[in-house]
Amino acid sequence: MTNSEIAAVFEHVADLLEFQGANPFRVRAYRNAARTLHDLTESAAEIVGDPERSLTEVEGIGKDLADKVATLVQTGTLPMLEELRAEIPESVMAVLRVPGLGPKRAAQLFHELKVATLDQLRAACESHQVQELKGFGAKSEAAILEGLDIASEAGRRILWIEADQHVQEIVAHMEGCKAVKKIAAAGSYRRGRETIGDLDFLVVTEKVAAVMDHLAQFAGVASVIARGDTKMSLRLAAGVQVDLRAVPAESFGAALQYFTGSKEHNIVLRGRAKSQGLKINEYGVFRGEKSIAGRTEEDVYAALHLPCFPPELREARREFEWADAGQLPELVGVGDLRGDLHMHSTWTDGQASIEEMAAAAQQRGLKYIAITDHSKRVTMVGGLDAKRLRQQWAEIDRLNPRLHGITVLKGIEVDILERGGLDLPDDVLADADWVVASVHYGQQQSREQITRRAIEALENPHVDAMAHPTGRLLLERKPYAIDLEAVMRAAATTASCWNSTPIRHGSIWTTWPARPPRVLASRSSFRPIPIDCRV
């Protein structure tokens, strides 16, 4: 059983326990363990099988959870989970996803009205049974009905690049409001997560009402969810929730820290503050009643004797451990890129010759590029067969001696065929410097079928990377965790495919986004930032 599978079981247990109204700290223990196991670089099953070792050496896993992991590894099931499942129907979990319904109220609906599905919930609201319950009222009932309509949209995560478009538009709109002294986007967007759940904005203003009025007038707004003295939540027509928080200038740094998160990072931070006799909230760091920091993030972290973590590291994984050791990793930025490993030329659907590509890449500071035109299966752009590919490589061999300071690698974006297998024979691929495999056809197949094709392709020793159907790369199965150069290569590949929308830079056709993410990887993690699969 893999770490991810064990983590999924613990997450499920946590959901069910929460619904049962279990001790919230017990629920958190399961969620923490799930996250820890998911991120663990070693196999939990192997640790269980090693008589010299114990899973309790992993932070957040005590005797009880270690035993449960052992049970899962040995039997494939967990009696506790089965018992919980027997008590609570699976469909109840969907009720928890309705905005405004948490475990307590969902459990109340289940026990008092036998609401176990979204359809039953709707019926109970429409027959006005819900407003009769203690703690509920007419407004709650109406809110649930509204929540049911957006239950499928709410909770959906969007890609960073989509979030970025909303952020740019909203910031531009808000900058048109005179009352806004300062505005910043926080949350998982600022942390550079691959996917974003909602958008968080902070503003410094002396006229909160005017700022909220202005935001409500943003063209993309569908509805206002809540509006108080300092906080406003609304939903865009695109389905994304936007939270706005107004803070005084002297609290801006504390608020930025707080709303950048992650939640888990903040929990650790608050615990540390507490152990130092301090209190930290979105208004500042306090010793007793006295504020000792808050205007900038640097001040806030410094007050806790911590470095100002780059937002990308604030996930409560290992950043505190690194900071304590004085070894906070340097992050790999776009300026660190030394190569681009996914490029097309006029040999297929590119818009510039190989020589032009090399010159432009060099101008941008790159040391190497790989030309990876399509293979023959992509007939509509004149994909290359073995003969033409070798002709292209001969051209590259003639070009390289004339270049100074940049190397052109001989590559190919080889197609993964509908029936499985690759579009070019192994002996051809063996002569390439860099092979990217891609699925272009047969995308109507089931996810399992496509995954099987992809995995089979990755098992081909000549394949170096894989482009996802959406243009993104799957890198996990490759041994990139070896050296910095490999990370650079992986990061370069990731960046060049960050956005599937081709953008022209001068005469050069590349897949670079207009605004590449600021950070691509952590130098010390020796891995590209994880691909987030929750979309």
Place this chain on the structure above:
DNA sequence: GCCGTTTTCGGCCCGACTGTTTTCAGTCG
């Protein structure tokens, strides 16, 4: 359920907002 200890229990982050209350619980981030 984990963890650390002035070490086997007691604490585990903190505040805003809403709706239903009449002082607060639930939800959310």
